[in-house]
Amino acid sequence: MNFEVKLSVQEILKSKHFGHAKVIAGNAGLHRLVRWVHILEATAASNFLNGNELILSTGIGWKGNKDAFVSFVQESIDSNAAGLCIELDPFISEIPQEVIELADANDYPLIVFKKQVRFIDITQEIHSLLIQKHYQILSDLEDYSNRLNQVLLSSNPQKKILELIHNHLKMTVIYISNQGKVQVISKKTPEEQDEICQLLQGNNIPRHMNVAHQSVQALNQTFADLFIISESGAITEFESLILDRSAIALAQSLLRELYIEEQRKAKxxxxxxxxxxxxxxxxxxxxxxxxxxxxxxxxxxxxxxxxxxxxxxxxxxxxxxxxxxxxxxxxxxxxxxxxxxxxxxxxxxxxxxxxxxxxxxxxxxxxxxxxxxxxxxxxxxxxxxxxxxxxxxxxxxxxxxxxxxxxxxxxxxxxxxxxxxFYEDLFIFRLVLAAKEQGILSEFISDYLGPVLLHDQQNNGELLKTLKVYLRCKGAKKETAEQLHIVRQTLYHRLDKLYELIGMDFMDPYKRQAIEVAISAYEYDSASKSTYAYASIPKSS
Missing domain, CATH: 3.30.70.100 (Alpha-Beta Plaits)
Incomplete structure (x- = not known):
């Protein structure tokens, strides 16, 4: 875990190896955070820095070269280094005024050791401080998680979790459910709270407002939104982790409430x-x-x-x-x-x-x-x-x-x-189902399709399919032939057979409607049975 450890230059100056150190420039930047200590003697600083390093140097890289010294300091500033510590003598006896002015102008701490120091001891001490900070953060996070678990076992855990976040982080906490219910834990006035809630709900958060957000999710659904608002600066990764674990605890609480509710309903x-x-x-x-x-x-x-x-x-x-x-x-x-x-x-x-x-x-x-x-x-x-x-x-x-x-x-x-x-979209199948329940469906199919079905059964034919497509195409022969992938002459032959079996008038409005219903009824009845013997249907004259 890459926590943002809050170890400042000011804190480091209180350690024992900085007892004889003196800040000669950049006092306003002593609040800068230090993430690592780096011994650097090269003249090109930017190639070796990632940001927030406290640089230790003897100055051998720019000995006697003021311009190189100024360039080095400028590059370290541009790389967002936390500060520069220089051991005076034997390579540098004094710091040029141009360097001091540059550090002051950028609030960049410039620290000198007037006595010889062991950089290895300084590095070890500061890294020990960083590790202690990391360990303290992990311990704090573990302690917070244990407290969350205790709260989850109590009554009304949701409100207590919100209060726990507020007390632990000293920040404004806002909880907004999907139904629009808002809970605010804050020392702000009611008017200020209302203003913040309006900004959050309108997704209109000002740039100067330090806000972190986490959804309260369960079963792949978002049930609420949880916010923390910092008044003292940017929200750290540790504070974001506190927010994340709190959101998980709120989801567990919500899920438990919903589960109990559903169990009650099951009864x-x-x-x-x-x-x-x-x-x-x-x-x-x-x-x-x-x-x-x-x-x-x-x-x-x-x-x-x-x-x-x-x-x-x-x-x-x-x-x-x-x-x-x-x-x-x-x-x-x-x-x-x-x-x-x-x-x-x-x-x-x-x-x-x-x-x-x-x-x-x-x-x-x-x-x-x-x-x-x-x-x-x-x-x-x-x-x-x-x-x-x-x-x-x-x-x-x-x-x-x-x-x-x-x-x-x-x-x-x-x-x-x-x-x-939807039931309303069953269309003609509603009548088909009613006819089947009354026991008249087979007779209806036989009356209007019996000869066609018997012919297809005896000759392995496709008259029913042809009839269905022909009716769907509203009697358009060219379109029917194209949809059936047959030549026009084959279609004419099939139509002649249909005229012979069910009459020349099968395109008349009422008879056509009856035949279309019979086709839908036959398809439904066939689908609802594993086998359906239409061989018993008598051939109509």
């Missing part, structure tokens, strides 16, 4: 199950919701079903999965109530915003989930979604639940035909 699964079956009245539902979330005022809702092959194998992580879903949708004005059913999760989506863009917000949430690293890392296979009908009255949520199951079933059976997640 109420029986109540939710009864709601999904239509067993609760409007008054019971709203009383229940007000107990769960007093500020919740739902404006309708819908049911979202999520299905994956291995959901039933992750019971230990199910709570975290629900937390993740919840964080995604709550950012979009949707409150979630969840219920686990074997290999699928039922989410009741309660709209907490205007209803006209509810579908868009749900779509955004699903898209975010499908792309998220959290879902990918959990290795859920065949993750599928189905959204039921939106209902204004929450006592009718069973209707949305029923339609969500229909949506999910049809999407699973016809993944290439249906790419949308």
């Amino acid at each position: 109420e699964a029986e109540w939710v199950s009864c709601w999904l079956e239509g067993g609760h009245s409007y008054e019971q539902i709203h009383r229940y919701l007000s107990e769960q979330e007093p500020n919740l005022k739902p404006n309708g809702g819908a049911v979202l079903l999520c299905k994956a092959d291995n959901l039933d194998k992750i019971n230990s992580e199910f709570t975290y999965l629900k937390l993740y879903f919840r964080s995604i949708f709550e950012q979009r004005g949707i409150y979630l109530i969840s219920y686990l059913q074997k290999n699928q999760i039922v989410f009741i989506l309660l709209n907490n915003s205007k209803a006209d863009d509810f579908k868009r917000r749900v779509q955004e949430g699903i898209d975010c989930l499908k792309k998220s690293e959290f879902i990918i890392k959990q290795k859920f296979s065949n993750l599928e979604f189905g959204v039921g009908k939106f209902v204004d009255n929450l006592s009718h949520i069973n209707n949305s639940y029923h339609t969500a199951k229909q949506t999910l079933n049809i999407r699973e059976e016809m993944p290439n035909e249906l790419t949308n997640y």
Whole structure:
């Protein structure tokens, strides 16, 4: 770890090997920080410096050459060295006035030893001081981490963590949650605190303000932002590490609170199950919701079903999965109530915003989930979604639940035909499903497609495919032939056969609609069965 150790030139001057040293220039720069000690006798300083070095030299490199001496000092200043210590005699007896004036002009400490000193002893002593500083920082960081752990085990840890940061760093601490709740721990006046919060929330931080920021993250989501503001100078790496560890502790505290909350909700699964079956009245539902979330005022809702092959194998992580879903949708004005059913999760989506863009917000949430690293890392296979009908009255949520199951079933059976997640986007398949449930689907398919299906079965033909493309192209023969990748003459031959099997009038509006529905019904029915024997369909005359 490369901590910024605060060891100044002033502190070093108090060490024993500097007892006979004298500062002859640059007194105003004694606050400069020293990161390393470097013995340098070359005339070109910039090639050997990285910044913040305290240079030790006998001056042999520029002995008798004042211009070289001035150049050396200028280069060390330009390289941001912390200061220059020179041993007078035997190579340099005095410091030129030009060098003293240059050091004073740049607040660059110029220190002379009038007695002979051992540079190796000075180097060892200062490096020991640096190491002690490093060790003290590590010890301080470890002590702070232990205190954080103790706070995490106490009640109301969030506020105590913020107070701990403030007391440890003596800085203003600001915590802003995603919901806009702001907590400030500071000695500033309320007016000053409000002004700073406005600057932070507006991302309009002045250059002179020393601010460090860290997101409070859990489950790959940001739940809050944590800031520290220094009044005494730039924020050091050590202070940034304190901020980072504090943000992690806040995330752990938040995650624990959310986990406890979700466990409590899991115990109420029986109540939710009864709601999904239509067993609760409007008054019971709203009383229940007000107990769960007093500020919740739902404006309708819908049911979202999520299905994956291995959901039933992750019971230990199910709570975290629900937390993740919840964080995604709550950012979009949707409150979630969840219920686990074997290999699928039922989410009741309660709209907490205007209803006209509810579908868009749900779509955004699903898209975010499908792309998220959290879902990918959990290795859920065949993750599928189905959204039921939106209902204004929450006592009718069973209707949305029923339609969500229909949506999910049809999407699973016809993944290439249906790419949308919503019941309202099932289109003709809603009628197809109703016809199948009433037992009239096979008869309908037989009435309008029976001869075509039987011909294809007996002759390994492609009349059904041709008919589907021809109808989709609205009877345009050239476009149909191109999409089927056949010559026009082959298309004419197939159309003649279709005229023979289902009549010359199959492009008439009502008959055409019936045939298109029959094609969709046949594809759905075929997809929902492992085998379907159409050989029994009688050939129409």
